[in-house]
Amino acid sequence: MKKQLSDFGSLSPAEETLRDAVQRGVFARVSDNVPDSPAPKVKIRASFIRYLALGGCDACRPAAPGVQVFGAWIDGDGDPDWPTRGLYLDGAELCGDLYLFHCHVPNAIHAYGARAKTLGLDRSYLMNGLEADRLQAEGNVFLRQSSIAATVRLVDAFIGGSFECDGATLRAEVGENALVADRLQAAGGVFLRQAEINGTVRLSGSRLGGSLSCAGAKIRAADSDYALLAQNLKANGALFLRDGAVLDGTLDLRGAEFGAIVDDHTCWPQPGNLLLDRFRYGAILGGPVDAESRLKWLALQDPSLFGEDFWPQPYEQLAK
Numbered sequence: 001m002k003k004q005l006s007d008f009g010s011l012s013p014a015e016e017t018l019r020d021a022v023q024r025g026v027f028a029r030v031s032d033n034v035p036d037s038p039a040p041k042v043k044i045r046a047s048f049i050r051y052l053a054l055g056g057c058d059a060c061r062p063a064a065p066g067v068q069v070f071g072a073w074i075d076g077d078g079d080p081d082w083p084t085r086g087l088y089l090d091g092a093e094l095c096g097d098l099y100l101f102h103c104h105v106p107n108a109i110h111a112y113g114a115r116a117k118t119l120g121l122d123r124s125y126l127m128n129g130l131e132a133d134r135l136q137a138e139g140n141v142f143l144r145q146s147s148i149a150a151t152v153r154l155v156d157a158f159i160g161g162s163f164e165c166d167g168a169t170l171r172a173e174v175g176e177n178a179l180v181a182d183r184l185q186a187a188g189g190v191f192l193r194q195a196e197i198n199g200t201v202r203l204s205g206s207r208l209g210g211s212l213s214c215a216g217a218k219i220r221a222a223d224s225d226y227a228l229l230a231q232n233l234k235a236n237g238a239l240f241l242r243d244g245a246v247l248d249g250t251l252d253l254r255g256a257e258f259g260a261i262v263d264d265h266t267c268w269p270q271p272g273n274l275l276l277d278r279f280r281y282g283a284i285l286g287g288p289v290d291a292e293s294r295l296k297w298l299a300l301q302d303p304s305l306f307g308e309d310f311w312p313q314p315y316e317q318l319a320k
Contacts, residue, residue, distance in 0.1 A: 130153065135158070193240075
């Protein structure tokens with residue numbers, strides 16, 4: 001494991017740019033777009049980013065903002081004994097923010113149990129996903145407008161701000177979930193606005209200080225029956241399901257609690273694909289509020305799939 005600047009030998013032009021930028025506390029703009037090949041002018045070794053994110057050394061000490069890169073190809077050169085050849089941060093304590101914007105990341109990013117401030121991966125191409133179970137982030141986690149070709153995992157993670165995945169494209173591998181964030185704790189919300197997600201989104205048992213917004217999102221169940229699994233999720237904010245949102249698969253809200261519902265009848269799941277047993281909400285702030293429409297909403301459930309004839313609680317909750 002390389003711990004000194006001299007351990008890296010000759011630096012690529014992109015690495016020299018990053019070295020100089022982190023010491024000044026500014027973004028290292030390597031190129032203007034997501035690179036499509038690992039040319040020296042855009043290539044940065046994953047081990048070099050790890051070295052800087054962990055605080056560097058006396059020869060190169062990042063300033064308070066941390067590591068901020070724009071337009072780089074993150075080259076996988078990690079230890080073959082690690083679970084990834086790419087950026088490996090399991091159990092690490094990062095010295096500041098880590099921003100990889102407009103970057104091409106061929107290998108999986110591992111940050112299991114890592115401690116960070118803000119983790120930003122906006123508009124990047126993550127070919128093998130993000131493994132960040134038990135991540136502790138003081139600030140936000142950003143995946144806005146990124147393209148991700150494998151599972152994103154945030155199981156048992158803590159986020160001091162929000163998890164924002166607006167406009168992202170998530171494509172799970174065959175038989176895998178697209179986003180697994182069961183028991184996530186976020187002081188803010190989870191935002192999937194306008195995201196294109198092929199595979200199940202799992203948020204069961206999560207606790208959110210803000211809202212869960214699926215406004216404009218397209219979530220397709222792929223190999224599973226479930227589009228969105230949110231059993232026992234509790235959110236102080238609202239559930240947003242509007243602006244042309246599509247849930248192609250089951251929406252499971254059994255045991256979930258929200259401050260409010262903001263939806264549109266055109267975004268409701270297909271008959272039989274809605275599960276509302278023990279679902280509680282404080283108000284209906286958007287969408288239909290007449291009894292006839294909301295009874296049609298409840299009729300989208302099919303308790304017989306679970307060997308039951310009728311769930312009274314969803315009707316009692318609506319009456320309340």
